[in-house]
Amino acid sequence: MKERYDFNEIELKWQKYWAERKLHKTDADTSKEKFYCLEMFPYPSGKIHMGHVRNYAIGDVIARYKRMRGFNVLHPMGWDAFGLPAENAAIKHDVHPAKWTYENIDYMKKQLDRMGLSYDWEREVATCSPEYYKWNQWFFLRLYEKGLAYKRASFVNWCPSCVTVLANEQVIDGKCWRCDSTVIQKELEQWFFRITHYAEELLQGCDELKGWPERVVTMQKNWIGKSEGVEVDFPIDGSDEKLRIYTTRPDTIFGITYMCLAPGHPLSEKLVKDKDRLEVVKAKYGKMEDKEGLFTGHYAINPLTNEKIPVYVANFVLMEYGTGAIMSVPAHDQRDFEFAKKYGLPIKVVIVPKEQSVVSLQDPVGSQQSAELLKEAFEDEGVLINSGQFSGLKSADAKREIGKYIEENSLGKRTLNYKLRDWGISRQRYWGTPIPIIYCDTCGIVPVPDKDLPVILPEDVKFTGKGGSPLLESEAFLKVNCPKCGGNARRETDTMDTFVDSSWYFIAYCLKGGIDLKSQISNLKSPINYWMPVDQYIGGIEHAVLHLLYSRFFTMCMRDLGIVNGSEPFKNLLTQGMVCKETWKCPEHDWLFPDEVKNGKCMHCGKNVEKGRVEKMSKSKKNVIDPDALIKKYGADTIRLFSLFAAPPERDLEWSDKGVEGAYRFLNKVWGIVYKYKGQRAGIPIAYSLSPIASSLLRKTHQTIKRVTDDIEKDYHFNTAIAALMELVNDISSFAPETDEDRTVAGIAIKNTLLMLAPFAPHITEELWEATNEKNSIFEQPWPVWDAELAKEEEIELVVQVNGKLRAKILVPAGLSDDDAKQTALKEQRIKEMLDGKQVKKVVVVKGKLVNIVIG
């Protein structure tokens, strides 16, 4: 053993040892209790960042801890390898996306290994490999067979300059995130997954997600957005057409003064004569900030009042929600109100607050006048007025009664609605999974037969960055014979959204030696059913809705295909906070790196630099820390330890260079105490002969085992677990042994410290474990168990309060009776003085802790 803590040598030594001994290989023994520990796999962008370090450090502690607790642990890692950055790199640097991606994977894999992460690399997946994306295609075909994958025209965000569809997230202030061109709404044929088929189950399932953070569950519920309402048919005056609308407020139906159609609604094409104006409204579809309407020249009949109401087309009415048409009640809906003001439409009050109802019911003229005075819509529920037979009812009752009336008179039906929309998966890009569909002039849409899977991405393509998907230029890919009739046909050139890849990778990890979903159908004893669900999933909050919702959807689909038994993929979810750092901003040069700031001034212009907020590390804010540099300076153990110690996992973490040094000091201290007791074996002490200092250290050791175990088990609060270990190390450090027995106890304390520190700082603990002449890997040891008797305090500090204020602390033997505690407190000199001449009204005793004396 060396006197100096040479982290680099030690860490490489043990990483080699773990790899050679295949220590992290998943146990094939399925009779053992399993634990599936999963961290969100990274996109191979080039290098890992501190967010990855934190995410994977958290997961690694859990995996290593659970192994020591005797679980059969699955802890895999892989690569979310399809995506746009690879294609951009291809355009910019003339390198094939595959080459770029695999080189990044190689580099990042080395970085992860250098972190000492305990992955079973035999189950590694890269979603861009044909072996993986073949199953995207296979799964797509199964959904297609069930009608859960379908094609339809829909409005999409379209960048005319990049010639591609953009996701909503890629549209910033109505402009393309890449080229700043104005994004337009274009109607395009797209493939969709019918996630709405599972809307109700996805919503119901939320209540079963007990191991998820509440806010993530709430976000999912809001995203699904269920509402209850009524669909009503309005006949079009002078026509056989009927206009069907959806409303959640049937109680306001007597207040309708106009109707609105979505621009894409079939009736809008039929009714509007001025097609040019219609195009203007269409172009502004979904642009909620400026409302654009157009009178169709037609009227609908309110089936409850027989009033004639004008029908408009409006850009803010969504074709995808409800029926694509609405009834408008300007008095009771703010948006309708603003639209009515803009187009000079009447406003009719039909709901009044409860307290006004008596007056208003008798004075409909007054309420008519008040409508003209309205400054904004009254959106609350209340009491109905001017509503025929329903006047006087409360909103809640009216909703029920009017709903009933509509159904009984065949005017419509009560129904449910969801905000959740079907998932558009088509992307006009190269670096993704080809959609396995063939278009034949004779047969139409023909799915690629299973035997022809995978449909492989062609190599003979150029990445120019201009003019749509590179797949359009590959003749070899495009031209194909129809699988049905053998005639000339062409392939679908769109690829799948990369969220498809990440929606089932956790199922792929369950299978070793090649992914084959088909062979697992209806196999209750399959490895998938052994390992699923994931026991602990760890990742960023940014995936709270999309990735996690899509994964739940896929799991339900896979269940219905017989591939997996359960319905939910992730039993427990830990959303770790962001890694942040302070920022610096110069009025002239914007964001600065810390070393561009000299004495609070910008080194370029000398102007005073403002200390910015602590923000998520990002290149643009110039507040990133490079993990490679840190590992070089302090080693992986220090980086892991600090990122776990600085904050509880779910909270944001502020990176502190000084804090890292603190973690490094601690590991050196651990190194020092082991060196001090070099060769000291942890024997079995004879309790009754222990010196006071030894029994105190032994007690602290057992108390620490309890604290650390509890902190890990309860919410993975590693920061307090590490704090407890620091306390124990401080005690060992100041321990001054006099006898062999004392030294034995020190040995016990050290042994347990190393065992508990091992999941956090795996390399140094392996090294020190070996140095204390212990055999095998420290990770083959069981987690220590605490002894309640040994952890028990002999003496306690009895807190004495007078009227709830702390007045004295008395050292008393543990296990003192309540009455003895009370008497001891009353006899205390200081207390006696305070009670002098006062009457004791009451004495409250908290067992083994506190006495509160209440005086008048």
Added chain:
RNA sequence: GCCGGAGUGGCGGAAUUGGUAGACGCAAGGGACUUAAAAUCCCUCGGGUCUCUGACCUGUACGAGUUCGAGUCUCGUCUCCGGCACCA
């Protein structure tokens, strides 16, 4: 606007079922060792008052309340952060 979450020293953060507020770490100040520095070790460290070896007052965003006792529970207010934002 709606829905979540959070406000504790100079800083990151601790505080079982309501029971000693500030564990652990960072920074800061003082001291030891050293020719010196680094490293290491020891002491102090929420604010205030005093008759300053000790004691008292005050303090967990703000204001009330419940209680013998509130960082923790209840009601109200303010601020910050995050998500969804014209979903009919």
